[in-house]
Amino acid sequence: MSEVLPTGPSRIVETRFARAVAWAIGPRGLRSQTALRREVEGKVVVITGASFGVGEATARWFAAAGARVVIAARSMDRLLEVAEEINAAGGDAYPYRLDLTDEQSVTEFAAAVRYDLGEVDVLIHNAGKSLRRSIHLSYDRPKDIAATSGANYLGPMRLTLALLPGMRARGSGHIVNVSTVGVMFPNAPKWGFYLSSKLAFDWWMRAVGMEARADGVTLTTFYGGLLHTRMSAPSRWMRVLPGQTPQDAARVLAKAVVRKPRTMTPLYGFPSAVFATVFRLPLEVLMERIFRNLGDTEASLSRLRQPSVEPKFTITAGDDQAEVSTNAR
Numbered sequence: 001m002s003e004v005l006p007t008g009p010s011r012i013v014e015t016r017f018a019r020a021v022a023w024a025i026g027p028r029g030l031r032s033q034t035a036l037r038r039e040v041e042g043k044v045v046v047i048t049g050a051s052f053g054v055g056e057a058t059a060r061w062f063a064a065a066g067a068r069v070v071i072a073a074r075s076m077d078r079l080l081e082v083a084e085e086i087n088a089a090g091g092d093a094y095p096y097r098l099d100l101t102d103e104q105s106v107t108e109f110a111a112a113v114r115y116d117l118g119e120v121d122v123l124i125h126n127a128g129k130s131l132r133r134s135i136h137l138s139y140d141r142p143k144d145i146a147a148t149s150g151a152n153y154l155g156p157m158r159l160t161l162a163l164l165p166g167m168r169a170r171g172s173g174h175i176v177n178v179s180t181v182g183v184m185f186p187n188a189p190k191w192g193f194y195l196s197s198k199l200a201f202d203w204w205m206r207a208v209g210m211e212a213r214a215d216g217v218t219l220t221t222f223y224g225g226l227l228h229t230r231m232s233a234p235s236r237w238m239r240v241l242p243g244q245t246p247q248d249a250a251r252v253l254a255k256a257v258v259r260k261p262r263t264m265t266p267l268y269g270f271p272s273a274v275f276a277t278v279f280r281l282p283l284e285v286l287m288e289r290i291f292r293n294l295g296d297t298e299a300s301l302s303r304l305r306q307p308s309v310e311p312k313f314t315i316t317a318g319d320d321q322a323e324v325s326t327n328a329r
């Protein structure tokens with residue numbers, strides 16, 4: 001497959017220096033598709049959040065290696081486009097609508113995939129909903145809870161419960177969780193919804209992985225560093241930092257599936273976790289100071305200027321879709 005050049009925000013950091021730093025920090029992915037093809041050819045690989053960013057790039061890479069890729073997300077139009085392009089290039093892609101915040105959608109998705117394609121060989125939990133917003137801006141926004149916990153924790157949990165039994169019964173399967181290295185950092189104000197839901201799923205999935213390993217099902221957690229996608233784009237300061245492109249991340253996920261390590265992190269991942277634990281108190285004081293001066297994203301502030309009129313405890317698909325079209329705040 002030809003490498004798709006990054007567009008939009010990722011172009012900003014496409015300097016040689018930034019690329020070199022991102023490569024040095026890692027984690028590094030597979031260089032060629034040969035090993036991936038040996039591993040996934042003809043196999044059913046479910047990729048959530050495949051309408052954009054890392055998920056889309058991963059779908060293209062796995063399909064080019066001969067996998068039967070199930071691509072799932074809420075933006076069906078976008079999935080159909082991606083599937084059409086993959087299929088036109090000789091791949092095998094199956095688009096399905098999936099809203100991880102909706103229990104029925106998850107149940108129906110899992111049942112449809114198993115009915116249409118049989119048991120799943122590889123499950124990549126990639127979909128995610130980021131949120132950086134001061135807590136006072138979320139007082140009257142219950143959908144912040146539902147969107148983040150649904151996409152990052154409850155939805156992936158339900159999907160695992162639906163697909164894991166088939167994997168265990170067959171004695172094989174690999175699950176990849178795309179987490180964030182942010183859960184290894186000192187805790188950060190304004191990121192509470194995102195980081196707590198990512199951390200909760202990480203913790204749950206690791207416990208499940210420890211049980212399932214005995215039945216031949218393995219788990220890799222990829223603690224992604226900065227990834228230049230539409231998710232990180234709204235935070236302007238992130239655009240100038242070295243990070244991985246969606247294509248880099250797709251190769252990391254390919255390595256996860258081929259080599260099946262328990263974890264994949266940037267170089268600073270585990271040292272950060274130790275540092276954050278040992279120096280928790282001074283770091284909390286420091287982070288409080290730093291974040292007090294950071295402000296909120298434009299998207300979050302615009303909601304303050306135009307107070308939301310949505311009903312307090314109802315989330316409509318359309319409303320949430322609009323939220324995610326600009327994703328991170």
Ligand SMILES: NC(=O)c1ccc[n+]([C@@H]2O[C@H](COP(=O)([O-])OP(=O)(O)OC[C@H]3O[C@@H](n4cnc5c(N)ncnc54)[C@H](OP(=O)(O)O)[C@@H]3O)[C@@H](O)[C@H]2O)c1
Nearest residue numbers: 049051052053054073074075099100127128224227229231
């Ligand atoms: N960007 C970063 O710097 C960074 C760093 C570390 C980890 N990560 C993780 O990397 C993963 C991929 O993110 P990305 O950077 O590629 O962001 P992205 O381009 O915004 O993609 C997120 C994907 O998740 C899907 N999604 C969101 N909410 C969903 C829901 N309720 N149900 C089903 N699908 C949903 C979106 O599709 P629809 O909108 O069509 O549903 C989209 O395809 C995420 O898990 C994220 O937490 C990102």
